[in-house]
Amino acid sequence: xxxxxxxxxxTLLCLLAxxxxxxxxxxxxxxxxxxxxxxxxxxxxxxxxxxxxVVTVLDRGGNIVAVQRADGxxxxxxxxxxxxxxxxxxxxxxxxxxxxxxxxxxDMANLTTVPELLLLGGGLPLRAKxxxxxxxxxAGGGGAQQxxxxxxxxxxxxxxxxxxxx
Numbered sequence: 001x002x003x004x005x006x007x008x009x010x011t012l013l014c015l016l017a018x019x020x021x022x023x024x025x026x027x028x029x030x031x032x033x034x035x036x037x038x039x040x041x042x043x044x045x046x047x048x049x050x051x052x053x054v055v056t057v058l059d060r061g062g063n064i065v066a067v068q069r070a071d072g073x074x075x076x077x078x079x080x081x082x083x084x085x086x087x088x089x090x091x092x093x094x095x096x097x098x099x100x101x102x103x104x105x106x107d108m109a110n111l112t113t114v115p116e117l118l119l120l121g122g123g124l125p126l127r128a129k130x131x132x133x134x135x136x137x138x139a140g141g142g143g144a145q146q147x148x149x150x151x152x153x154x155x156x157x158x159x160x161x162x163x164x165x166x
Contacts, residue, residue: 030057030126030134035065038126038154042138043068045153051141053150056081057126058089058135065134077140084123084147085137086116092132094164096121096148122147124155127162 030038035057042055052070054077059065069078087095091111099119101108111117121144126134136154138147155161 027060028128028131028133029060030065032065034158034160035059035134037157038136039066039068041157042136042150042154043070046070046138046141046146046150049146051146051150053138053140053147054078054081055150055154056085056137058082058085058137060089060133062086062089070140073140080118080120080139081122081137083116083118083137084120084139085135086123087118088123088125088137089132089135090117092125094121094125094148095119095123095137096144099144120144120147122151124148124151124164126155126158127164128160130162133161 038057039055043053046053047070052073054067054069054073056064057066064082067078067082084095087098091098095118098108098111099121102111102119112119122138122141124136125132126136136151138151141147141150152164155164
């Protein structure tokens with residue numbers, strides 16, 4: 001009888017242990033090296049146009065991986081770049097597209113009331129093989145279109161990232 005209980009206990013333990021492994025997902029995430037390269041490229045793209053920006057890169061969990069701020073950029077832009085990146089990550093959308101949608105659709109306009117979201121061009125989700133791996137946010141470049149252009153330029157620096165749908 002003791003052997004039967006031991007066998008049952010061992011079988012039960014194996015059954016309980018097996019699904020735990022299957023429940024873990026392998027996910028891609030932006031690395032510090034890639035985030036730094038994205039930030040460097042965005043800064044260079046804007047500086048080439050005489051624009052000075054703040055750029056923030058977040059990982060897939062919304063954690064800040066890299067932040068760069070050009071000399072003389074207003075301090076509010078640091079938070080704006082982070083919020084643009086967070087908005088792009090959380091909504092899985094280009095923040096410029098969200099801003100347009102919020103102007104044209106009363107239901108989408110409700111997104112402007114969510115405290116951390118910033119519906120203003122310059123935030124882009126970062127995708128690899130269709131999966132979100134992070135986000136980039138740019139602020140301080142003289143307007144939403146300019147901020148977005150610098151963020152877009154940065155994406156070309158990391159070949160593993162999907163090209164954004166424009």
